[in-house]
Amino acid sequence: MNASRHTVYLDHAATTPMVPEAIAVMTEQLARTGNASSLHGSGRAARRTVEEARELIAEKLGARPSEIVFCSGGTEANNLAIKGLFWARRDSDPHRDRIVFSAIEHHALLDPVTWLAKHEGARVDTTPVGREGRIVVDALREAVESDPASVAAVTTMWANNELGTVQPVADVVAIAREHGIPVHSDAVQAAGYIPLDFDASGLDAMTVTAHKLGGPVGIGALVIRREVEPTPLMHGGGQERDLRSGTIGVPLIAAFAKAMEVSVDRQAESAARIESLRARMVDGIRRVVPDAIVNGDPEPGPQHRLPNIAHVTFPGCEGDAMLMLLDAQGIECSTGSACDAGVPQPSHVLLAMGYDEVAARGSLRFSLGHTSTEADVDALITALPAVHERALAASMVRSAS
Incomplete structure (x- = not known):
């Protein structure tokens, strides 16, 4: 490394x-x-x-x-x-x-x-x-x-x-x-x-x-x-x-x-800062990948959703492929799905929500925390278009074969 x-x-x-x-x-x-x-x-x-x-x-x-x-x-x-x-x-x-x-x-x-x-x-x-x-x-x-x-x-x-x-x-x-x-x-x-x-x-x-x-x-x-x-x-x-x-x-x-x-003690102040970062991230993802789907409750607030998690489906892509492509750029996130003996499995959470297996495998979880910055979010948005394009192309090749 x-x-x-x-x-x-x-x-x-x-x-x-x-x-x-x-x-x-x-x-x-x-x-x-x-x-x-x-x-x-x-x-x-x-x-x-x-x-x-x-x-x-x-x-x-x-x-x-x-x-x-x-x-x-x-x-x-x-x-x-x-x-x-x-x-x-x-x-x-x-x-x-x-x-x-x-x-x-x-x-x-x-x-x-x-x-x-x-x-x-x-x-x-x-x-x-x-x-x-x-x-x-x-x-x-x-x-x-x-x-x-x-x-x-x-x-x-x-x-x-x-x-x-x-x-x-x-x-x-x-x-x-x-x-x-x-x-x-x-x-x-x-x-x-x-x-x-x-x-x-x-x-x-x-x-x-x-x-x-x-x-x-x-x-x-x-x-x-x-x-x-x-x-x-x-x-x-x-x-x-x-x-x-x-x-x-x-x-x-x-x-x-x-x-x-x-x-x-810092929860209220930290949640407001992280919610702002999440909004910046979600807006950026939607701008550079217009067909991306942000899952979960769209409303902010403690009765609706946590301020730090954005779970996104990228139609036509494999989440694991995008994860590794982002990782190669130094950007670390998660698929949020289980992995059994190295074989990717669709998220049981998304399946329970009514998503099919293809969509459930094509999702990433981006989660922020106390060390997160605007620069972190901007780095993701900068890297995402090329990563998405490569992952989409790879999925098309697999489908064709």
Whole structure:
């Protein structure tokens, strides 16, 4: 790799650079020794750091400190939430064997639910979505009310990771609450970009992770009400309310808290700046590639979509080809689709929205973050016409052959 190559990073929804404040906190903590479960002075100091971080994260998320359960990241938190709730609810009543969730969940939730169906006999009701990538509330209500006593849990992401479309979490909670059904939401993409208030949301559990909002990879949290007791995935020393055993990563947690503080405190100002960059990017894409289709909710604002994601379909092109052509120009983005053994697969999100497989493969996700600039956006717009032309020509050659 050419070390002098300038990189334009437009994949912040995959992971965003750590903020300097979090790096400083983590660096300081890495130089210290102490197991937060030890009773001596170093252990108590480590425990103090963890609990102060827990309090700070809880404050920024509208939760109680006791509701913050640290995990290795969003995937583990999602697994703990959906598997733990399913097992606990089914154990108390074997008739509770249904999971209701949306057709556009991240694989960190889609795959655990699929696993529960295959290995634990879970019956899965998948809520459809509309053309903007938002769940159809009436369909979810119908699924729940067809037999509410059989539903172990409902889970709906707060904002979709490919489109940025915000989901009607309040409506979902209202439907489930009528029947005493716990609701979980994967808020990994939403945290730091739109306001979150766990207590006001009425949710029973919510997933967040550090590396999407300027913290380190390897740490996240399941925010879960004290009265909710999911079955743990791991057993050991009984850390984190006995829900997540294992030695606590003090430097990771301290950096997570600092990143959460920075992102939430700057959220309004940052969202306005990033929304402006997104508008510049979308306008530019439409100008240089007139047939490009911007997917998701067109309206800005925390009730509609995230400010940092633009998901674009380029008719007649393969998204993977465009990604690699852009990468050769030093511009990094994502297709947002799964890849199985090196074979590109169409986005299950776009398929759920009614797109055919060709369109679902011909899309790119451009996502902005705290380090994004106008120069980044302009570099994409400058490179895009030639990239689009080459990708379109390649697709035509493949079609002809």
